[in-house]
Amino acid sequence: MKILVTGANGQLGNEMQIVSKNSKDEYIFTDVCDGYQKLDITDIDAIRKEVKDNDIRCIINCAAWTNVDKAETAGDIVETLNATAPENLAKVMKEVGGLLIHISTDYVFGGDPYNTPCREDQKGTPTGVYGLTKLHGEQKIQAVGCHYIIIRTAWLYSEFGHNFVKTMLSLTATKAQLKVVFDQTGTPTYAGDLADVIFDIVENRKFEGNDGIYHFSNEGVCSWYDFTKKIAELAGNTACDIEPCHSDEFPSPVKRPAYSVLDKTKIKETFGVKIPYWEDSVRKVVATLKEQEAK
Secondary structure, eight states: OEEEEESTTSHHHHHHHHHGGGOSSEEEEEESSTTSEEOOTTOHHHHHHHHHHHTEEEEEEOOOOOOTTGGGTSTHHHHIIIIIHHHHHHHHHHHHTOEEEEEEEGGGOOSSOOOSOBOTTSOOOOOSHHHHHHHHHHHHHHHHTOEEEEEEEOSEEOSSSSOHHHHHHHHHHHOSEEEEEOSOEEOOEEHHHHHHHHHHHHHTTTTTTOOEEEEOOOBSOEEHHHHHHHHHHHHTOTTSEEEEEOGGGSOOSSOOOSBOOBOOHHHHHHHOOOOOBHHHHHHHHHHHHHHHHHO
8 A cells, every 4th residue: 555644754754754664555755845755735636646646545644733822823824734734635535535644633622621531522622723723624534524543642742853852851951940831731742652553553454444533642641840850850950950830920822721631542442552651752762862962
């Protein structure tokens, strides 16, 4: 099977490039940046041509507008990238009887006071433009009626790109004191672990007969403060005094979910997924980044 991956230069896209090296399938990686085959997923005719020319039967959509704060003022482009583009991909996959695997987010929740892990069938209550447009993307895919697997994830990080782990590694190494939010709770998710799950679903054809929305994050729960403390501990940056604080101390144009822990029962039971704990995965990534820094 030939598989198209969009957003190949992002965190998940880079991890998909690594896991795909062991595949019996053929992967084609696209992005809008230099160094990759170009594909504009806002152009449905361009998608149709790519799919026809390469006999694509599965698209893994890792592309999205992900800047939560800037989404509030960026205008129509956010809806275009997060909702219209996934709809385009869904339409083309329906035309060829293919599968769309689409990555969504915990930000589709947040407007209600949750205190138990969010389920797949729970009503979306996004608090900002980013979450709302990602929810629209899910709804548009479902309305098209193609074969689809939508995976919501949360607090994604990796060895690639800009992310919280890299930022905190730098700050805890250079700052004497640091305040980090304690009143937002979720689960850090290593993009490499998510890539492994997607690869397993596709490689072993587990998707057949299993259309739907699924949740994936690493196991465990923490606050951004807890996450930072663990990063600093693993990196040996213990001289930095890390203090917990309320999110109000960091004004933002959008209210972020206070509780975005995801219930992963469905993905574990449907696909036989074994999920690492967040502490184990961040330990691995911090070690890799420290090795890279030492070279």
